[in-house]
Amino acid sequence: MISDGMAGVLRSLRLGWAGDPAQACARALGAEGVALSLPVGAGRTAEPLWCHPELSTRFEELQFTLGEGPGPHAVRTGTPVVEPDLDRVRPERWPALLPAARDMGVHGVCCLPLGIGAIRVGVLTVLCDGDRRLSEQQYADAIALAAALTGAILNGYRRASRSGHDPGPGMFLEWPSGLRRAALHQATGMVSVQLGVSMEEALLRLRAHTYGSERSLGEVVQDVVARRLRFDDDVSGPYSRAGGKG
Missing domain, CATH: 1.10.10 (Arc Repressor Mutant, subunit A)
Incomplete structure (x- = not known):
């Protein structure tokens, strides 16, 4: 069962968002940070759509630049990547990312792919607290959020396709002008x-x-x-x- 805080986030998702969705999601999850990234190009590299706080922005930038890490892995495989302690990850798994992530203060990561079957539409990244793993409640909330975001993105693409407009994420997921x-x-x-x-x-x-x-x-x-x-x-x-x- 999802928490009351996440239930409020999902209601806002259905009704249309006002404010900072990343900050609201991070608060509801009780996480160090939250980011939503969508794949771009044939290489399916995930580019950040929104992030909170600055640490999440920097970590997503790092993954996008290197093309390696839990987010790219989740997009490629379509399976969740849960690494609550990056110090315990084998160095050869993400050789460039791991030392840089530690230097910037990222302790643990949970990445949930957004999609249905072979359809991949994005990845939700949750930064874990350095002193504890994600609780069962946090993980259940993250799964519910990932499912809701998947539906919102797919519905946005369907509406764009019917209208003949250039497809985009839709709803509150429109690309902010500040992004590159x-x-x-x-x-x-x-x-x-x-x-x-x-x-x-x-x-x-x-x-x-x-x-x-x-x-x-x-x-x-x-x-x-x-x-x-x-x-x-x-x-x-x-x-x-x-x-x-x-």
């Missing part, structure tokens, strides 16, 4: 043209450069779109118009 989705796609297209590669490979190049430069993906995307950073020179790597390699 449009800019990311524009930057990916620019890198694709510059290098003469597919959009999927261009996104991989963007992510690899972000990780290697120790910058955020948002910063790299802004530089590409503003033409401050180009990827033409595939031998020596991206370079900045301001001088030197990017």
Whole structure:
């Protein structure tokens, strides 16, 4: 049975949301953080839609940049990933993510794939408290939330398909203007043209450069779109118009 707090969240989901959904979900779950990410592109990499608090934002950015971690694994396999203590995870499972996650203070993670059967529409990430595992009540609430979000997203796509509009998540799940989705796609297209590669490979190049430069993906995307950073020179790597390699 779900908690009263989660029941209130699900009622808001049905009626239309007002306020910050991520913060409300984190509060109802009693979790360190909550994030919702939706897959983009053929590679099915999950891009953050909303997150709370800043720690969740940074962790989702890390997973998106690296393309590894519990979230990407849940999207690829369609199965939940519950790791309440990242210190106990084998280093070879997520070699790049684990040390970075520990450095930023992420102790444990529960990732629930959103979808029905082979249809994958996203992933719900819940950050666990460093001193305890998710309780049975928290896990039941997270499962209920994942199911409700799956239904909301699928219904949004169905309505968009019938209306002939570009499909989107729908309801309170519309992409906030502050997120970089449009800019990311524009930057990916620019890198694709510059290098003469597919959009999927261009996104991989963007992510690899972000990780290697120790910058955020948002910063790299802004530089590409503003033409401050180009990827033409595939031998020596991206370079900045301001001088030197990017």
